[in-house]
Amino acid sequence: MSKIINLYHIFSRNAIGLLLLGALFFYTSFTKDKEKTNSQIRTIVIDPGHGGHDPGNLGTGRYKTTEKHIALDVSLKLGAYIAEAFPEIKVIYTRRTNEDFLELLERTQLANDNNADLFISIHCDAFTNPDAYGAGVYVMGMSKLKANMDIAMKENAVIYLEDDYKENYDGFDPNSAESYIVFSLTQNTHLDQSLRIAEQIEQQFSTFSNSKSRGVKQAPFYVISRVNMPSILIECGFLTNPKEEDFLHSEKGQDYLASAIFRAFSAYKENFEGVSLEKEVIKSILVEKENTSKIPEPRKELPADKVVFKLQIGTYLKSMLNDDLFKEINAEEERLYGTFKYYVGNETDKLAIDNLKIKMRKKGFEGAFVVAFFKGKRISTKEALNLQSKNNSHE
Helix, strand or coil: CHHHHHHHHHHHCCHHHHHHHHHHHHHHHHHHHHHCCCCCCCCEEEECCCCEECCCCECCCCCEEEEEHHHHHHHHHHHHHHHHCCCEEEEEECCCCCCCCCHHHHHHHHHHCCCCCEEEEEEECCCCCCCCEEEEEEEEEECHHHHHHHHHHHHHHHHCCCCCCHHHHCCCCEEEEEHHHHHHHHCCCHHHHHHHHHHHHHHHHHCCCCCCCEEEEEEHHHHHCCCCCCCCEEEEEEEHHHHHHHHHHCHHHHHHHHHHHHHHHHHHHHHHHHHCCCCHHHHHHHHCCHHHHHCCCCCCCCCCCCEEEEEEEECCCCCCCCHHHHHHHHCCEEEEEEEEEEEEEEEEEEEHHHHHHHHHHCCCCCCEEEEEEECCCCCCCHHHHHHHHHHHHHH
């Protein structure tokens, strides 16, 4: 209580201070009221930056590329990957077309009103030097690096395109240093989780996306400061770099980026929800000998009326069947929308596939996750277990 009184004395010396103090009390009570108790990811909001009469950053002019187009394309690909892999997750987009324009406030309200578990905002960067390139991931924070602050101010300045922005944003001015003081007082209460998925994405960008990673940074972006959930903002690359513009404009480049973000999300989801294994399985893992870590086992044919569990180990833009490792593990290939998905295992026992997942992750497939099928159709793991339980009760 004494800290609040001291803050009051400091802020009450001027009108801006009173505004900031009010914002502090509002944000503190807001986050308490909206605090989550579940440990599962049920809803994710994907926010393609800009849109409508706001094109965002512009490219070199060769393709008439705009940030709003690239952001939407990558966002829709990402959402499709998530919806296919995790049908139990509700995927919400802040916009679905390039004609849509949403105010920053509307984007954050959409996420909060739907009680989302994760907010991902997709953007593209630009700079006066055409040599600048690479993708970066941002979480909420008051950065000491001027470059990060400049990027945040530029993105936040989109509110100048909105009607009645002064009233809607309680006097927040993207170009005012005083306005950003409130950001430092209302640090993202989900910063730890935001950093976890940001680091996963940065790792994927560094390893698989065929793009330079500029690392994880903190900056006071409005759109990720006012959502009550883990939130990140991704700059997919520089439209002002001719070579990177080629990459961002291409179908292949967008697939690389979307699949990299998806793999990171899959790993984050596993970590966030935890791996539920029976005690017997945990015990068998502890006593497992090294010579049992060799994986491939021939795929076995199972009855068509049985629920089947498989392990999806990756999504690639080219066939990996000639790769020595994929031959060794006897991977099954599925081609879909120009991508190649790979599965191992073919089990009716969920515990058996959980065991295989642990082995495959030791092999280097850290983003491997369990998927379920029934009569050739992909279903959620929860639905698969319910079906098995129902069928067993009738036997």
